[in-house]
Amino acid sequence: MKKNIGLLIVVLLVAVMIGTYVKQQIDKDREIETTSLGKEMDERKIGLSNGDTPPDFTLTSLDGKNVTLSKLRGKKVVLNFWATWCPPCKAEMPHMQNYYEQYAKKDNVEIIAVNLTSEERDVTADAKIDSVMTFRDSFDLTFPILLDQDPKNSIGIAYQILTIPTTYLIDSNGYIQRAIKGPMNVEMLKKYVDALD
Known part of the structure; x- marks a missing residue:
């Protein structure tokens, strides 16, 4: 019985570690995608921000x-x-x-x-x-x-x-x-x- 409880604790710890690792990888991928999107937006200068030349008319x-x-x-x-x-x-x-x-x-x-x-x-x-x-x-x-x-x-x-x-x-x-x-x-x-x- 004590062996089963010990084994269960080890399995739960391994599952938590794997879950944490997977979550970190997903978050890292999202961060990279967001950063890339932000960079593209900056390069395109969408909008009428301070310092932009306004559209002429x-x-x-x-x-x-x-x-x-x-x-x-x-x-x-x-x-x-x-x-x-x-x-x-x-x-x-x-x-x-x-x-x-x-x-x-x-x-x-x-x-x-x-x-x-x-x-x-x-x-x-x-x-x-x-x-x-x-x-x-x-x-x-x-x-x-x-x-x-x-x-x-x-x-x-x-x-x-x-x-x-x-x-x-x-x-x-x-x-x-x-x-x-x-x-x-x-x-x-x-x-x-x-x-x-």
């Missing part, structure tokens, strides 16, 4: 002027994505306008607000543009409002816009320094822009 403003992002190099850029039906966008716009009036010129800053026009809830393209104009006029906005009218929302997709408002802060060398998801007030905007250079 040319869009037409409500005033009919073409604006190309890369041509703004030399200025700090506040690149804001929004829609007229978005309550946080409505709350943020007066702050953007106040910043634009008080600081933009002396701080060498350009605000460009990209309306994701294809996301507007109106039925026709003309009605969507009318909604954006009405919005601009009701908030007395004087900074450029660009229209992303592509039904495929290619600019929104390129900038990975999942929530609005989303704002990218771009330094005067043309590199993204910060992305903010959600509305900002004047103080936040001033603090973030001052930190760009």
